[in-house]
Amino acid sequence: xxxxxxxIKRKLTAILLLISGLVLLLTSAAxxxxxxxxxxxxxxxxxxxxxxxxxxNSTAALAFANEADAxxxxxxxxxxxxxxxxxxxxxxxxxxxxxxxxAPAGLIPAAPEPDGYRFEGARLVAFTAVAQGENQRLGxxxxxxxxxxxxxxxxxxGLIAIVVLGIxxxxxxxLAAALQxxxxxxxxxxxxxxxxxxxxxxxxVRAPKFGEDELGMLTDAFNQMLGxxxxxxxxxxxxxxxxxxxxxxxxxELEKRAAELQxxxxxxxxxxxxxxxxxxxxxxxxxxxxxxxxxDYAAQxxxxxxxxxxxxxxxxxxxxxxxxxxxKLARVTRAEMRTEQIDLSGxxxxxxxxxxxxxxxxxQVEFVIAPGLEAQGDSRLLRVVLDNLLRNGWKYxxxxxxxxxxxxxxxxxxxxxxxxxxxxxxxxxxxxxxLFGVFQRLHSAAEFEGTGVGLATVRRIINRHGGRIWAExxxxxxxxxxxxx
Amino acid sequence: xxxxKIAAALMSAxxxxxxxxxxxxxxxxxxxxxxxxxxDWQPVAAQDPRAPLRIxxxxxxxxxxxxxxxxxxxxxxxxxxxxxxxxxxxxxxxxNILFISRSESERVGQILAALQNRPILTVSDGDDFAKRGGxxxxxxxxxxxxxxxxxxxxxxxxxxxxxxxxxxxxIVRTPRR
Numbered sequence: 071x072x073x074x075x076x077x078i079k080r081k082l083t084a085i086l087l088l089i090s091g092l093v094l095l096l097t098s099a100a101x102x103x104x105x106x107x108x109x110x111x112x113x114x115x116x117x118x119x120x121x122x123x124x125x126x127n128s129t130a131a132l133a134f135a136n137e138a139d140a141x142x143x144x145x146x147x148x149x150x151x152x153x154x155x156x157x158x159x160x161x162x163x164x165x166x167x168x169x170x171x172x173a174p175a176g177l178i179p180a181a182p183e184p185d186g187y188r189f190e191g192a193r194l195v196a197f198t199a200v201a202q203g204e205n206q207r208l209g210x211x212x213x214x215x216x217x218x219x220x221x222x223x224x225x226x227x228g229l230i231a232i233v234v235l236g237i238x239x240x241x242x243x244x245l246a247a248a249l250q251x252x253x254x255x256x257x258x259x260x261x262x263x264x265x266x267x268x269x270x271x272x273x274x275v276r277a278p279k280f281g282e283d284e285l286g287m288l289t290d291a292f293n294q295m296l297g298x299x300x301x302x303x304x305x306x307x308x309x310x311x312x313x314x315x316x317x318x319x320x321x322x323e324l325e326k327r328a329a330e331l332q333x334x335x336x337x338x339x340x341x342x343x344x345x346x347x348x349x350x351x352x353x354x355x356x357x358x359x360x361x362x363x364x365x366d367y368a369a370q371x372x373x374x375x376x377x378x379x380x381x382x383x384x385x386x387x388x389x390x391x392x393x394x395x396x397x398k399l400a401r402v403t404r405a406e407m408r409t410e411q412i413d414l415s416g417x418x419x420x421x422x423x424x425x426x427x428x429x430x431x432x433x434q435v436e437f438v439i440a441p442g443l444e445a446q447g448d449s450r451l452l453r454v455v456l457d458n459l460l461r462n463g464w465k466y467x468x469x470x471x472x473x474x475x476x477x478x479x480x481x482x483x484x485x486x487x488x489x490x491x492x493x494x495x496x497x498x499x500x501x502x503x504x505l506f507g508v509f510q511r512l513h514s515a516a517e518f519e520g521t522g523v524g525l526a527t528v529r530r531i532i533n534r535h536g537g538r539i540w541a542e543x544x545x546x547x548x549x550x551x552x553x554x555x
Numbered sequence: 556x557x558x559x560k561i562a563a564a565l566m567s568a569x570x571x572x573x574x575x576x577x578x579x580x581x582x583x584x585x586x587x588x589x590x591x592x593x594x595d596w597q598p599v600a601a602q603d604p605r606a607p608l609r610i611x612x613x614x615x616x617x618x619x620x621x622x623x624x625x626x627x628x629x630x631x632x633x634x635x636x637x638x639x640x641x642x643x644x645x646x647x648x649x650x651n652i653l654f655i656s657r658s659e660s661e662r663v664g665q666i667l668a669a670l671q672n673r674p675i676l677t678v679s680d681g682d683d684f685a686k687r688g689g690x691x692x693x694x695x696x697x698x699x700x701x702x703x704x705x706x707x708x709x710x711x712x713x714x715x716x717x718x719x720x721x722x723x724x725x726i727v728r729t730p731r732r
Binding site for chain 1: 582586589592593631632699700701702717719720722723724
């Protein structure tokens with residue numbers, strides 16, 4: 071976990087610890103340094119004092135070249151275990167006496183060096199003048215002490231520093247852990263409240279306030295915000311309830327209407343079916359007997375009679391077609407749908423073949439059918455749709471020199487739209503909404519034969535498939551029918 | 556200058572084996588000079604602070620030029636050093652350190668008696684000088700020069716000898732007669 075993702079408690083504690091740790095470290099370092107410097111100074115001073123005392127005592131020994139006495143004076147150094155070695159040099163730089171008395175080579179410099187004190191590795195070395203009176207120099211004293219005391223002092227002060235550092239850090243940690251709560255607790259409480267509000271969508275929770283500082287202000291602002299959200303949510307819920315009620319009311323009304331409509335439609339269909347069915351029998355009689363009259367009594371009727379009877383027959387035949395179409399329309403509404411994948415291109419080709427077969431080649435119409443058109447639907451019903459639309463195309467191109475009907479498809483806003491386009495009579499867009507009504511015709515039967523039921527049937531089928539159908543047309547330039555499934 | 560002189564003297568002292576007599580005399584001259592550092596003559600107050608510190612030689616001078624060279628230009632405080640040579644005790648006046656030559660061995664008793672109670676540090680290399688009432692006697696010991704001091708004699712003459720000097724010397728008494 072990167073530092074950025076640390077919880078705020080840990081961040082605060084870490085910051086406090088870092089600062090106090092740094093301060094403590096610097097302080098400890100200063101303490102140890104001071105200790106060492108002071109101790110070195112003290113040690114130097116001590117050695118200087120000791121050297122001066124020794125020098126003062128050894129004046130006579132040097133003045134009168136008394137080695138025994140010099141040795142005795144130096145031998146007193148044995149009472150200080152830190153004294154490593156010492157020597158007295160006469161005026162000439164020759165060694166008069168040493169400490170220890172039989173000093174190994176290397177422990178005593180062969181000749182005196184300039185007066186002064188210096189640390190040489192682990193030794194503190196001093197050369198000092200031996201003089202009687204003010205300027206009566208008699209020789210030089212050399213003295214060396216180990217620096218174990220410095221090392222010991224360093225070790226001790228280091229140990230003290232480490233112990234103090236440890237204790238102080240522990241105390242700092244304890245304090246930091248205790249005090250960081252003052253800052254982190256309000257933030258954590260805010261975070262908890264915010265989480266509760268956002269995850270449970272419970273806006274009635276409130277963050278506890280810890281004080282009047284900026285965090286207190288933040289808490290207040292946050293709580294106010296929650297309060298406002300809560301109010302708004304309540305209002306919204308009320309609105310939603312009212313809306314739901316209204317929707318339920320409307321839905322109920324609509325359902326009632328729909329049920330009524332359906333019942334009415336059902337009745338109407340049943341009525342239309344029975345009427346059509348019952349109308350066919352008398353029509354057959356009228357046609358049949360009119361035919362008998364024409365065939366058996368043609369001589370007695372005369373031209374005018376025959377013509378009238380011919381007209382009776384034509385009218386009755388047209389009425390039969392009308393009734394057939396109405397029955398078809400009723401059947402479309404009543405029939406059950408079986409949805410399946412349908413090859414519309416193939417179906418259209420079959421329909422065209424049938425049209426060409428039934429019209430027995432009286433006219434040549436060019437049918438262009440795009441390949442691979444497919445849809446989900448009831449094959450029987452969709453066949454009725456294609457039959458109607460293609461037959462319409464065939465029919466209304468009757469006055470064209472080069473009649474042409476296209477069946478294609480295009481995609482519009484993600485919907486598959488099938489298009490059947492002809493270059494026939496077309497229609498006035500002002501009457502576009504009347505195209506699909508029952509018995510609504512934009513052309514007379516004399517101009518183009520038809521019952522005015524076909525497109526109504528088509529629209530019903532399309533509606534039953536959940537699709538839409540609409541048309542565009544320009545008079546004498548053709549019509550285009552669009553439908554979706 | 557002084558240091559060079561003392562250095563030269565000490566050097567010759569250490570060359571004692573090769574030239575015993577010369578280096579011995581040299582060393583003794585330096586010792587005579589050094590005595591001034593370790594001895595106080597009372598009463599101090601009566602003395603002129605700039606009065607010369609006089610080293611006298613009674614009898615034949617064994618040091619030749621050594622002693623004059625040793626003390627030349629030297630001071631004890633404000634007091635310059637001065638060397639005087641005497642032939643008779645009666646000539647001795649204002650002397651602080653008196654070296655009694657071996658030539659006067661026969662008359663040591665009389666000389667010391669004549670100097671009785673005068674604040675003069677008497678020094679000699681004569682035999683039994685200290686025992687006979689002299690203050691400091693040079694004693695040859697295995698090529699080294701040792702000091703023998705008669706403390707009573709010095710005290711009687713109000714000559715205060717530093718304990719440091721006493722440390723490096725052998726203390727003797729005048730035998731009771």
